[in-house]
Amino acid sequence: MSDTGGSNQNGDPAGGRDSLESMLPALREEASAKATGREASVRLRSESGGGEQAINDMHAANESLAAAFRTMYRVLQFAIVGLLVIYGLSGFRTVGAGEAGIKVVFGRPSAEVVPAGFTLNWPYPLGQLVRVQTGQRTIQLEQEFWFRMEDRDQGRSLEDLARAPRNSLDPLRDGSLITSDQNLVHTQWTVVYRREDPREFASNIAARQEEQIVRTAVSRGVVRAVSTTAIDDLLRETVAAGGVASRAQRIAQEMLEDIDAGLVVEQLTMRTRTPPLSVWRAFTEVQTAESQSQTQRVQAQSFASNELNRVAGAAAEPLLAQIGLYEQAIELGEPEEQAEILATIHGLLDGEPVEIDGEIQTFPVSGQVSQILNEAQRQRVETELSARRILALYQVKLPQFRQNPDLVLQSDWARVFSGLLARDTVEVLKLPSGAINLLVNPDPDIRRAIDEIAQEELNEEAQRRRDRRQREQQFRTDTDLRERQG
Secondary structure, eight states, X not given: OOOOSXXXXXXXXXXXXXXXXXXXXXXXXXXXXXXXXXXXXXOOOOOTTOHHHHHHHHHHHHHHHHHHHHHHHHHHHHHHHHHXXXXXXXXXXXXXXXXXXXXXXXXXEEEEEEOSEEEEOOOTTTXXXXXXXXXXXXXXXXXXXXXXXXXXXXXXXXXXXXXXXXXXXXXXXXXXXEOTTSOEEEEEEEEEEEESOHHHHHHHOOGGGHHHHHHHHHHHHHHHXXXXXXXXXXXXXXXXXXXXXXXXXXXXXXXXXXXXXXXXXXXXXXXXXXXXXXGHHHHHHHHHHHXXXXXXXXXXXXXXXXXXXXXXXXXXXXHHHHHHHHXXXXXXXXXXXXXXXXXXXXXXXXXXXXXXXXXXXXXXXXXXXXXXXXXXXXXXXXXXXXXXXXXXXXXXXXXXXXXXXXXXXXXXXXXXXXXXXXXXXXXXXXXXXXXXXXXXXXXXXXXXHHHHHHHHHHHHHHHHHHHHHXXXXXXXXXXXXXXXXX
């Protein structure tokens, strides 16, 4: 710039402008040399008469810029503190219901298992909280030991499938098991398990391989358990069938414990079992026959129990036991033992306390045995009383007969004849004295009534004989010795 005639001495403003103008080219060159990659964002230019004002403006701008930088620095400090607080609070985690947490610090899991709820751990990446589901899980073993089924066969019953069975099994596609008696059987299973040790599970088992590991362990247990069981025991609803599932569960659990899987098999159920379809009908017929025989056996036992209770009540079982011992003593020829057992039987029949197996016991007798005993007692009393009456009558008539036999005979004859005429089946005809021969037809109404009365008496007597034979047959003991076949 040109000089405007002012001097730099004595604080002349003109001199200040010249000094500033002389400095501007050097500043521009220095800025150009430093900022080679980008243009200057601010250019300082001097105008005539405004140098001091420019310096003041520059100073104000610098102060404003410094204040902005200080504000931004404080905001940045607060932001950093806030981020640190947020980072620290990010260590708080929640473990839900049915879950267990495992704290991992610098890649190493802790021995403590965190229960459900809030917990604090080092934030990521210093620490981590691994959540493990601990609820029950169910796996269905559908095809491992089952024959291959076409889509059209899905949902059909075994009976329908057995009507058109395949002649052979393909070991590459059909699943099966070999029993201890070298038969084939198809089964389907249901497995219920859970993650008992979350730390072991998270450390040793990958979640994507969990189901396959459980399937492999259970399949191994099933194969080993079925191989020690006969097919008849497996197919029946017996204790042995339930034992197969228990053994298979134990073997599977041992395998899972060997690899520290942290898993426990809580329940293993054999849902379905069947022989190969080619022999399904034969097995079914055998099972049906056995079921029917078992049903009939139960019915027979129930009938026998009811009959024994009806016949002798609570004394039936000990009476049968003593009768068996009595027959055994007869076969062995032990008269003393026979007498002792017979006394016990009589005591049981009389309802008295008896000694059985070293204990004094009382068994009340009821039912038909009690009725028969009461009837026998009544007949004994009646027979005894009848015999005493006959004896008393004989003793009374004997002196009379010795004094006048004809009178006694006529008296007895008249009594018997009167009794004969008093019967309902006797028809009396009164005729005048003298030798008169009359042919008289009996009255048909009287004859019919007599026949009906006679028939009723015959029927009653026949019924009494049948009842007596039935009672005798029920309590008749067959003591004949027979050779047992087989």
